[in-house]
Amino acid sequence: MAAGSQELDPGLSNSYVSTGVVLAEFMFLGTGTSMGVPTLGCRCAVCTSDDAHNARMRSSVMLRFQDRVVLIDTGQDFRTQALRFGVDRVDAVLYTHGHADHVLGFDDLRPLTFGNAARLPLYADDPTADTLERIFSYTFRERDRYPTSARVDLHRLSSEPSTSIDLFGVCFQRVPVVHGRNVIAGYRFGSAAYLTDMSDIPEESFALLEDLDIVVLDALRREPHPSHSHLEKSIALAARIGAKQTYFTHISHDLDHATTEASLPLSMHMAYDGLRLTFPIAGGGHVSTREQA
Ligand SMILES: [Zn+2]
Numbered sequence: 250m251a252a253g254s255q256e257l258d259p260g261l262s263n264s265y266v267s268t269g270v271v272l273a274e275f276m277f278l279g280t281g282t283s284m285g286v287p288t289l290g291c292r293c294a295v296c297t298s299d300d301a302h303n304a305r306m307r308s309s310v311m312l313r314f315q316d317r318v319v320l321i322d323t324g325q326d327f328r329t330q331a332l333r334f335g336v337d338r339v340d341a342v343l344y345t346h347g348h349a350d351h352v353l354g355f356d357d358l359r360p361l362t363f364g365n366a367a368r369l370p371l372y373a374d375d376p377t378a379d380t381l382e383r384i385f386s387y388t389f390r391e392r393d394r395y396p397t398s399a400r401v402d403l404h405r406l407s408s409e410p411s412t413s414i415d416l417f418g419v420c421f422q423r424v425p426v427v428h429g430r431n432v433i434a435g436y437r438f439g440s441a442a443y444l445t446d447m448s449d450i451p452e453e454s455f456a457l458l459e460d461l462d463i464v465v466l467d468a469l470r471r472e473p474h475p476s477h478s479h480l481e482k483s484i485a486l487a488a489r490i491g492a493k494q495t496y497f498t499h500i501s502h503d504l505d506h507a508t509t510e511a512s513l514p515l516s517m518h519m520a521y522d523g524l525r526l527t528f529p530i531a532g533g534g535h536v537s538t539r540e541q542a
Pocket residue numbers: 282283308348350351446499
């Protein structure tokens with residue numbers, strides 16, 4: 250095995266397609282819409298379902314590669330997700346946008362930052378960084394900072410479509426997506442891309458989504474919605490992107506896991522909390538595997 254590559258798990262060793270490929274584990278920490286599923290006060294068939302796939306915490310993902318852990322978003326359920334899925338360290342957080350269901354778990358990063366020599370780097374575009382600084386002002390103010398607030402460094406990412414950052418040897422490319430009246434951040438890393446909270450994909454972003462093993466797309470419900478793509482539209486976008494596998498996330502109680510999954514084209518799937526995927530995040534190569542949670 251080439252220097253710089255590393256097995257995540259002995260069972261994955263046959264997934265290497267060439268030396269130097271760095272595999273990453275992609276885990277869905279949450280796949281639910283902003284209110285979560287079950288939705289408070291609702292007694293519908295999905296909210297009262299016995300199928301654990303229908304229990305959806307707020308949308309977020311964890312990437313693990315080479316002993317590093319990168320999160321995309323920290324919603325209200327972050328602490329529960331971290332306990333359930335064993336998130337015991339974080340090396341960087343990328344934010345997609347400043348909505349409550351993507352940032353309100355920020356404060357629970359605190360204990361994961363106390364023992365580190367360096368501050369935890371966060372990456373967000375200007376509107377999202379402004380939101381984080383406003384809500385969690387006690388963390389960011391220079392004077393009179395709350396002493397046990399999170400030890401973080403907030404880096405502002407340009408909103409230019411070409412923006413990318415290097416994290417631990419992996420390029421994270423910002424992919425602009427339309428979310429209602431806003432343009433927010435999706436991210437591509439290696440042969441995977443995560444586009445939560447989007448109602449459309451700008452024409453210029455399709456060029457950033459070529460040759461993917463995995464794409465994750467918002468698919469809120471069956472009916473159209475002003476700021477989220479609905480299932481039929483997401484299927485059409487997935488077909489145009491042409492990734493080997495598509496996973497849908499940010500799902501409301503309108504979509505039952507099993508019946509919706511059974512209705513999808515073979516290369517498209519309903520994501521669910523705890524689903525783990527493996528894919529090459531650096532060094533080229535194409536392969537992805539799926540593990541049951
Ligand atoms: Zn959201």
